[in-house]
């Protein structure tokens with residue numbers, strides 16, 4: 247703390263987040279929200295992708311059309327517009343309740359809307375990623391499962407998902423990294439995530455340049471952690487004699 | 493033959509208006525080993541795939557044991573319990589070990605006791621001389637080894653009959669023998685076997701009866717000695733002169 251105060255007073259580099267308790271706590275809370283937003287959206291978007299791709303493998307036209315429509319909508323519109331659409335568009339339609347002081351409180355707050363919008367956005371890409379994974383599975387493998395008495399659902403679960411998952415992992419890593427960076431858009435509807443709190447901090451202290459550098463380094467580290475974790479996972483799941491490195 | 497175990501009667505099948513089976517009838521007795529030979533594209537695989545319902549027929553009647561394969565409410569699990577299949581490309585599950593490949597269907601599909609199935613799977617792997625590779629992944633095995641695992645996988649379902657579809661066609665020549673030896677052993681133990689093959693020596697040795705297909709029809713059939721010595725049909729003669 248002393249070091250950073252000295253750095254400010256003598257070096258002209260003002261990193262309030264390291265010596266000012268208030269800024270430090272805002273910053274940590276912003277970091278926490280970014281991480282939570284990312285983790286929940288990552289899990290939700292992957293589950294969404296898996297469910298949607300299961301519908302795509304069904305021989306029914308309507309569920310397939312719904313999934314295609316969903317993917318087209320969320321892949322072909324800007325994520326910032328989607329977040330606005332959810333928060334200002336749909337948000338206005340959601341009923342509000344009243345808090346202890348009688349003030350109106352939205353049943354779905356801005357953080358929830360960011361969760362929903364970003365999960366749907368990343369989920370649309372995951373559908374495409376998993377679909378490519380499933381299409382890469384040779385049909386004869388599916389046939390072998392059928393000849394062993396596996397139902398369509400059991401084949402999907404026990405054969406297609408484990409194989410498609412492995413094929414999809416590199417593309418999924420890319421999309422999750424993209425998702426982590428896209429969480430900054432929650433800023434636009436006032437979710438106090440990392441970018442939002444950093445903006446507050448540099449507005450209060452006029453240390454824009456220092457905070458920009460901090461932001462860059464923090465996102466580099468966060469993305470690095472995700473990239474390394476996904477790469478480890480790829481290595482753990484790697485099958486001898488299966489996949490590209492043949 | 494009084495009571496065939498596998499019975500195809502006047503089976504027709506077309507793919508997009510292209511007739512592939514044009515009235516195929518075959519009766520196979522319990523414990524019988526038949527070989528189907530014929531030119532590429534003559535419908536051999538399709539016959540096998542109709543027997544285990546991988547391909548639905550357009551017309552005709554198929555029965556395996558007491559199971560009516562062509563009936564609307566076919567119990568696929570019962571059929572797969574009754575008839576196993578081994579494919580040209582092995583089709584092992586790359587994400588499961590050799591032992592899991594052999595044991596997973598009896599556990600997951602037939603809901604049999606895991607410990608018992610695993611014990612049976614190990615015994616079958618020993619039988620195909622791959623007990624020492626139980627924990628390897630298919631991708632680590634040679635083609636011949638993978639095909640022997642596929643045979644053990646089919647056997648682990650404890651079927652009454654096994655369909656072999658050109659199971660040595662994708663193998664390097666030096667691995668063909670090890671696979672044929674296993675099939676011979678199974679055939680000698682009394683398993684009903686339907687074998688599509690281009691290995692004429694093998695067909696002559698193990699088959700009780702040989703069927704020759706051409707253009708979606710069974711052109712002729714007979715015991716191997718007769719079949720190879722005096723083929724009746726011109727198409728059979730012409731085919732045999734090319735492959736023998």
Ligand SMILES: Nc1ncnc2c1ncn2[C@@H]1O[C@H](COP(=O)(O)OP(=O)(O)O)[C@@H](O)[C@H]1O
Pocket residue numbers: 507508512530531532533534535536537538539
């Ligand atoms: N699923 C399919 N769709 C379209 N045509 C097929 C399909 N399966 C087989 N055929 C055609 O049916 C014919 C017979 O095929 P097949 O039974 O595999 O012959 P064989 O095993 O004797 O070489 C071939 O001409 C093949 O192209």
Ligand SMILES: [Mg+2]
Pocket residue numbers: 536537538657658
């Ligand atoms: Mg064939």
